[in-house]
Amino acid sequence: MIVVAIDGPAGSGKSTVADALATALGVPHVDSGAYYRAATLAVLRAEVDPTDVDAVTAVVGRVAIDRVDGRTLLDGEDVEDDIRGATVTANVSAVAAHPAVRDLLLVAQRSGIARDGGVVDGRDAATRIVPDADLKVWLDADVEERGRRRALQAGEPERLDHHIADLHRRDAADATQMVRADDAVVVNTTGLSLDHVVATVADLARTAAGGS
Known part of the structure; x- marks a missing residue:
């Protein structure tokens, strides 16, 4: 059983990475x-x-x-x-x-986490939800990259500036909740493919869990 906590700002890819990582590790995505x-x-x-x-x-x-x-x-x-x-x-x-x-x-x-393990993502997963996680990851990306992802996700590539401005607003609103754990590993996803990020974090998770 393994527990991974993934935190980071809006648009950093937390849910997408967490979902793929959970599949790779054979545990639920929370x-x-x-x-x-x-x-x-x-x-x-x-x-x-x-x-x-x-x-x-x-x-x-x-x-x-x-x-x-x-x-x-x-x-x-x-x-x-x-x-x-x-x-x-x-x-x-x-x-x-x-x-x-x-x-x-x-x-x-x-x-269910205590019973089945899991990959938990959010803004305080490592500091509040599962502070004893085997691995804590702070997923990040520059705001332009996050804005581009959000614009593409919304089918609005022409509104990139709008999505970047919205992320600045979200970052400010979420500031009190977004606390990076002292022992979190920072993974910057700017310019990286999903497969690359998932493989990197999966290797970190298996190492943290003693190869399980």
Whole structure:
């Protein structure tokens, strides 16, 4: 069993790398950000102000969020596609900034990791969710590269400047949550292929776990 924590800023490729790495290592992928996105969707559906900590905490405390076979469930409803939309993306930082919300989601995020291991990605995976992970990775890329990826992902290559500006905003909003673990290995993915990054981190993980 192996546990890998991958942190880093928005657009650095955390979820993509974590998903491929989990497959390579034969362990589950725990997308911690999906829990915050599902919580944000619940808040928006309840027409609650994402900055109202009491109202947001009440909404999140009433819903059940789970991940099954790579899909995100909100009260049993598959919302994987809904949580990746622009409206959720624009509000998730505000919801995730509330410590009470993070506490509520922590138990769900940790579920199964102790039993099955896993690759956990997020902004505080190594410092909060699995601080005893076998390997902690800080995945990074320059903002232009991250913006290019986001623009291509959105099918908007002509709006590169917009996506770069949005990432600057996200970085500022996420600053209090994005804490790099002291013992994290920094992997800068700028200009690197997915296969190269996954192979690099997989080698690091196997070494950290004693070759298992």
